Amino acid sequence: MQPRIYVYGIIDSAKGPEFQRTDRRIYSIAYQDVAAVVSDCALLEDFTGAVEERALFHEGVVETLMDDFTVLPMRLLSVFGGREQVVSMLCKNHVAFKANFTRLAQKVEFGLKVLWPSEKIRERIGTNGKLSANFSNVSPAKAFMLEKLEEYKHEKAFLDEAETLTLKVDAFFSGLAAEKKLRKLQTERLLLNASYLVKKDVRMTDAFDKLKTALPELEYQFSGPWPPYNFIVLPHPQNED
């Protein structure tokens, strides 16, 4: 039975690397001027190990490739039925991959997550206590509306604060970034979950240090450089059948 093929990433060269890492042989499968960097795997046995180990291994291979190529990192556990399927995938996506290579050449990704003291912010915004006192001489329908209005105003103020603060944080990086993805207020406390695509030589840590000094009341998780996981653009999958 032919081995399944595990794909780590796509590189902008037909001549890919070949090396051994632990007990796996990493090699490439080319199509025209691109290649998939892969290793063989038997299906089930290979995945009963901890996903943590596999994720670290996967990332390790991708980062090795970054030194010599522009890499489009593959999502974890992208396993194909055989060599033919890999070539078919490269062929179907060739144009899209080439476009990504052009956009992402010499660029890396940095991540910034920001926590803010949402409960304190809500406390500070508060509600207009005066209105509640007037509820006694008002119809139930009007009282309902007044209460909803208070909630609405509070929520609006909260979102405005989030937006203002997000813009302040982003200002430290947006001038440096070729592209960015800002995920705002994904949870109450997670003010911002941002990914920035920057040229390899950009001094992101300097910018981060400036941010920390300017806005010390927020909590940060800063990481990078990463392969450009968040900046892969592929057309919507067409129906296969």
Place this chain on the structure above:
Amino acid sequence: MNQTIESDAPEDFMAEIEKLQDSLPRKINASPENVEKDLAKLVLTLLELIRQLLEKQGMRRMDSGSLSDVEIERLGETFMKLESKMKEMKTVFGLQDQELNLNLGPLGNLM
């Protein structure tokens, strides 16, 4: 790994990201009883979305002062009825508030 990684509060960040994972779609268990409940969930989610949008629209107009007292009164009565009807429907189908949401993938959650 050759990254710079700095975190002010690793456990807090992990906790928040875990919350995001909670809203990922799980595998659908398509037994007959579940199909009915899933359909009810979908319909009620959409109704709830419309109800919330209508309320928000009402609040925007009230905030900007473009509603007369009579209109406030009438909207209040309508919204009160809608809210209580929705609570009723949730009880009938045994659905919690958190269940009435849709994950739109890269767009986040519906509500």
Place this chain on the structure above:
Amino acid sequence: MDDDFIKRRDVTLLEILDRVLDKGVVISGDIVISVADVDLVYLGLRVLLSSVETMEKLRIGTIEPGNSPLKE
């Protein structure tokens, strides 16, 4: 093991998993993944990072298709 080392390793792992689990090149057709693997991808960060017990179970292979802790 040093507490700081564990924290740093956890943050690194969190950030790696945050990327490799559902970002990067995501191809829908032609992928051959067994039920067990789909479960692993859907388990996501919560199980992979917060439950040492589950990690141990994953390591010694007592989580198999059909008895994932998150199946409803």
